[in-house]
Amino acid sequence: MSGSTLPGTGDDESPDRVVLHVDMDCFYASCERLREPALRGEPVVVGMGYEAGETIGAVATASYEAREYDVDSAQPISRAVERLPPVERPDLGSADDDRGHYRPVDMEFYQSVAGEVKAILHDCADTVREVSIDEAYLDVTDRTSWATVDAPASASGAAERRTLAEGLARHVRERIAREVGVPASVGVAPNMAAAKVASDHDKPDGLTVVPPGDVTDFLAPLPVEEIHGVGPVRASDLRELGIETAGDLASADPRTLQDRFGDRGRELYDRARGVDDREVTPTGLPKSLSRESSFAEATTDGEAMREKVRALAAAVAERARSKDALYRTIGIKVVTTPYDVNTRAESLSGPVDEPELVEEVALSLLEEFADSEVRKLGVRVSKLSFTAGEQASLDGFDGHESRGEAVVDGSTAEPDASENATAEPADRPTVGEDRSGQFSLEEFE
Missing domain, CATH: 3.40.1170.60 (MutS, DNA mismatch repair protein, domain I)
Structure with missing residues (x-):
């Protein structure tokens, strides 16, 4: 989707980055x-x-x-x-x-829902960094700006006037709620550390906007453990130095902090002052691409299902082509009542870029659900390749392999790490660095 089609898009050439942190509430x-x-x-x-x-x-x-x-x-x-x-x-x-x-x-189910969320995030931003199953950073600088409009801010945070960035962030949050049906909190700021704090500021289902120039004032009254990277142990150490709030940390002697905590001390000092030069970097090339769409009400109308699958197949194939991606697997997702997630896929004998084949295979896989009451449909291409010249000849498709192969529906942009998932508390992110309330049992990276 072109950035110009999204709410909150402007032509402002501001050098200040616009970073969104999307945090799924109790995912x-x-x-x-x-x-x-x-x-x-x-x-x-x-x-x-x-x-x-x-x-x-x-x-x-x-x-x-x-x-x-x-x-x-x-x-x-x-x-x-x-x-x-x-x-x-x-x-x-x-x-x-x-x-x-x-x-x-039920990690397979959660990954399936996360895949729907991530598809929206990648549709709304050119640069997405997925941190875990329930949070991601988006750099939307090229799609919006900090320019204000003639209206008061309607989000929480430091902004007095509504910004174009707020409009885009609201669009992202509302799309997740409308199309997936789960709540998310979104923080908007000029850097990653501040956006992370902002997303946690007004939970659940919150939207907090902190424009450039307001970051330090926004952070100053917050308890020091609200600064991204300060856990309970570090907060206790800082309090021994008389540092109770982010404002105290921002006013501290950076040399004292560096002597006590090494480079980490200087980093936390900078974050408390609203300084964070890290770029939002993607987590790697996508492993799959998908499009999904819900019916207003569950339906058994076969032609309506086929029409939706045709549209989804065309959208997925076009997205793959826009990314110069070939694919080896074509699959569908069918959500039947009450909310049973079914996935089917067909593996091909080589990587292709064939929109007609995506539609053909997706419709063929859909036949299994002809008598089902369906709430949502999705089409996915996976096992992507970005190397030019790898496309297989259609002569090789005398028979497709593994029809009806069950697959875990999930990622639209990164490896599926479910095989490495663990339920051990040791895998939890450092306490104080993840205050989303979500004990992450696995990460996509």
């Missing part, structure tokens, strides 16, 4: 609510080890309602069930206890 719990709408507004805990007979496990994420009972990510499951007994375990607690809804980790 695993949000995915479970997507699958079970009755869970909305209820305490939801996603984790391992709460089932009868199991004694070891951890909370992967807890909804904001569950956090009111002091249940939080990375917590031992035994402590969580003491504070909020599971509805699914009537043998625990007493009859008068408030209870929560516990669900096991």
Whole structure:
């Protein structure tokens, strides 16, 4: 999609970067609510080890309602069930206890939903850095600007006037909510560190905008642990130096900080002053490209399904061609009621750039679901190659390989690391560097 078609686009040539940090709110719990709408507004805990007979496990994420009972990510499951007994375990607690809804980790499903989110992010920005399954940085400098419009700011943060950047960020957040059905908080700032703090400022479902020139004032009153990179241990060390807030850190002697903490001390000093020169760098070439679209209501209309698949196939093939990408696998995603995610794929004998073939294979795979009630459809090409001259001859397609091969639907822009996923707390990002409430069980990188 051209940047000029997005809300918030301007022709301003401002040298200040516009960085978005998109943080999915309690992502695993949000995915479970997507699958079970009755869970909305209820305490939801996603984790391992709460089932009868199991004694070891951890909370992967807890909804904001569950956090009111002091249940939080990375917590031992035994402590969580003491504070909020599971509805699914009537043998625990007493009859008068408030209870929560516990669900096991379903990483394949979460990756599928994350894939839909990431497709939107890559559609709205030319440069996306995916940090984990539930957060990413976007550099949208070429698509918008810090120019103001004649209206007061409607987002939280330091901006007094509405900026074009706010419009684009709102567009991204609303697309995620509308097209995927899960909430996200978005921070907008001129650098990565400030955008990260901004996204955490007004959760859940928040939008915080911090224009250039306002970053230091925005950060100053925040507790020092709000600075990206300051965890509980480092915060305690800083307090020993009399540093309680980001403003205190920004006013400290950088030589003292460097003597005490090495280069990290100088880095935190700069971040507290709103200085962060890191560029948003992508995590690598895409491994797959996809397009998805929902029906207004679940349908069994076969022609409506085929029409949507044709449009999606054309969009995916065009996107692959625009990126000079060849593909070896063509697949579809079919979400049937209530929210069952089905994926099918067909492997080809060599890399191709053939839009007609994408449509042909996608329609063929769709036939399996002719009698199903369908909520959403998607088309994906994967096993991408960006080396010129690798295209296989169509003469080689006497028979396609692996029809109906089940695949994990997910990434539109980076490797699928699900085979390396682990549920061990040791894999959690450093405490204090990830305050999203999401205990990351795997990362895409």
